[in-house]
Amino acid sequence: MRDDPSVIALVARVVDGDQQAWNEIVERYSPLVWSICTRYQLSRHDIDDVGQGVWLGLVEHIGKLRQPAALAGWLATTTRNECLRVLRAARRYDPDGLPAEDLMPPDPDATMIEQELIEAELNAALRAAFAELSQPCHKLLSMLISDPPPAYTEVSKALDIPVGSIGPTRARCLGRLRQSPHLADFLSDAAGDVGARGTTR
Amino acid sequence: MRMAGAGLSDDELLEALRQAIAAREAVPAEFIAAARNAFAWHDIDAELAQLTYDSMRDAEPALSTRTEAASIRALTFTSGHLTIELEVGTESLVGQIVPAQTALITVQPMSGTETNVQADEIGCFSIAPIPAGQFRLRCRSGAGVETITGWIAL
Numbered sequence: 001m002r003d004d005p006s007v008i009a010l011v012a013r014v015v016d017g018d019q020q021a022w023n024e025i026v027e028r029y030s031p032l033v034w035s036i037c038t039r040y041q042l043s044r045h046d047i048d049d050v051g052q053g054v055w056l057g058l059v060e061h062i063g064k065l066r067q068p069a070a071l072a073g074w075l076a077t078t079t080r081n082e083c084l085r086v087l088r089a090a091r092r093y094d095p096d097g098l099p100a101e102d103l104m105p106p107d108p109d110a111t112m113i114e115q116e117l118i119e120a121e122l123n124a125a126l127r128a129a130f131a132e133l134s135q136p137c138h139k140l141l142s143m144l145i146s147d148p149p150p151a152y153t154e155v156s157k158a159l160d161i162p163v164g165s166i167g168p169t170r171a172r173c174l175g176r177l178r179q180s181p182h183l184a185d186f187l188s189d190a191a192g193d194v195g196a197r198g199t200t201r
Numbered sequence: 202m203r204m205a206g207a208g209l210s211d212d213e214l215l216e217a218l219r220q221a222i223a224a225r226e227a228v229p230a231e232f233i234a235a236a237r238n239a240f241a242w243h244d245i246d247a248e249l250a251q252l253t254y255d256s257m258r259d260a261e262p263a264l265s266t267r268t269e270a271a272s273i274r275a276l277t278f279t280s281g282h283l284t285i286e287l288e289v290g291t292e293s294l295v296g297q298i299v300p301a302q303t304a305l306i307t308v309q310p311m312s313g314t315e316t317n318v319q320a321d322e323i324g325c326f327s328i329a330p331i332p333a334g335q336f337r338l339r340c341r342s343g344a345g346v347e348t349i350t351g352w353i354a355l
Binding site: 048 | 240242
């Protein structure tokens with residue numbers, strides 16, 4: 001989320017040279033960078049190029065961010081600019097000399113970036129909340145979100161709990177997830193987006 | 202806006218969680234590793250000189266004639282203390298530090314070994330051959346000011 005104090009603390013640690021804090025930022029936001037790249041339909045090679053530009057750029061600029069809490073926004077904008085740079089370079093060196101319009105996929109507009117941003121921050125909060133669940137809850141929910149979803153008889157066998165208690169345990173674990181401090185602040189704004197997301201995919 | 206606790210059903214919350222985990226799993230391990238490694242380029246002692254002009258990016262296409270379009274590429278990096286101007290020739294990079302001063306210029310390639318060149322008293326230096334991959338320039342002025350450019354790929 002935009003004014004997450006934990007992001008401000010992470011940025012401060014990175015500025016002091018803390019590699020672990022940097023890794024946490026990468027862990028939290030690399031899905032954002034990655035998903036924006038895929039929206040631009042870049043090749044894997046180009047995505048690596050963009051990633052390099054984005055993260056090296058962050059290393060350079062992290063001490064100068066006007067609002068450290070807006071780090072995700074900075075990353076989203078920088079990723080978009082890097083994607084456009086790579087696309088422009090590809091167009092310049094295109095051997096067939098096709099007109100630009102034929103080669104450039106339509107530029108996903110700022111709305112897309114904003115959507116990716118909201119989604120990425122929500123996802124990061126969900127993952128952080130999930131990571132802090134108790135072991136039994138973590139195991140159960142991990143199984144339930146696997147693809148394809150397992151039958152309750154399988155879950156019962158794998159986790160050694162009666163089929164009849166899976167439903168109540170699921171509800172209790174999701175209740176714990178809901179109460180996580182990571183989500184408590186966050187979801188109050190984004191709840192509408194989560195619901196919408198669930199129905200549009 | 203609805204409150205999350207009240208607004209999201211258990212099924213919706215579980216689906217949101219599934220998507221959050223899937224979004225992370227979609228990112229290749231090498232992409233993450235490269236991002237982590239980028240931190241090795243952290244340099245707290247030098248002031249960053251940002252790219253403020255790139256003839257390839259900033260030149261106005263409508264105004265450029267054929268000859269201008271074919272002219273050499275020019276880049277300008279600016280920090281609070283100095284400006285580094287670069288021109289990309291056919292075989293070398295020619296640069297100048299403004300205001301004019303002697304300096305030690307270190308070419309830092311992303312992969313490969315560093316090389317040093319000296320900027321003379323009017324701030325001019327030359328780098329040959331032109332670095333192949335991504336690189337940046339670290340400039341230590343005679344007065345001891347450390348400046349580093351953003352990454353350059355030519």
